[in-house]
Amino acid sequence: MSLRAAERRLRALYRRVDRQVAAAGPVCTRSGRCCDFARSGLTLFATALETDLVLAAHAPPAPERAGACPFQRHGLCTMRALRPLGCRVYFCDPRYLATAMSGIAESAQRALRQIHEEHGVPYRYAPFLELLARPRPAPA
Ligand code: SF4
Numbered sequence: 001m002s003l004r005a006a007e008r009r010l011r012a013l014y015r016r017v018d019r020q021v022a023a024a025g026p027v028c029t030r031s032g033r034c035c036d037f038a039r040s041g042l043t044l045f046a047t048a049l050e051t052d053l054v055l056a057a058h059a060p061p062a063p064e065r066a067g068a069c070p071f072q073r074h075g076l077c078t079m080r081a082l083r084p085l086g087c088r089v090y091f092c093d094p095r096y097l098a099t100a101m102s103g104i105a106e107s108a109q110r111a112l113r114q115i116h117e118e119h120g121v122p123y124r125y126a127p128f129l130e131l132l133a134r135p136r137p138a139p140a
Contacts, residue, residue: 003121005119006116009115009119010049010050010053010115017088017089021089021104026091027093027095030075032074032076033092035087036067036069036072037067037068037069038065038066042090043127044069044084044086044127045125045127046128047124048131049121053082054084055132055136058079058082069129070129085105085108085109085112088108089105090105
């Protein structure tokens with residue numbers, strides 16, 4: 001298992017997905033709803049690898065509102081560079097949802113699974129808030 005190499009691949013995948021999403025041009029009105037899960041009814045899923053990449057750099061603060069992502073402040077993401085794939089791919093713009101999102105999301109998910117398989121990293125895909133709260137081994 002090579003975590004460092006897997007994380008490098010994951011960052012490269014994030015960059016690729018960001019380019020695909022930018023090319024699709026979804027509109028974001030910064031309502032903040034997508035990150036406020038209690039308000040939107042959305043559940044953000046991520047892998048443990050994605051979550052551990054976040055946790056290596058950011059301890060999750062207390063959320064502003066119950067049921068919101070702890071990294072959301074005043075409607076904005078405070079750790080954009082490391083946000084999981086689900087955050088990168090989802091926009092509430094109806095045109096984007098109806099045209100580009102599923103293709104981008106499915107191909108990104110396949111690539112994410114492949115990274116886990118090729119680097120021997122167990123594929124644990126679960127709600128992001130659960131993964132953030134799970135007990136983790138102390139660093140060696
Ligand atoms: S990680 Fe950032 S973009 Fe993703 S749900 Fe949380 S605040 Fe929103």
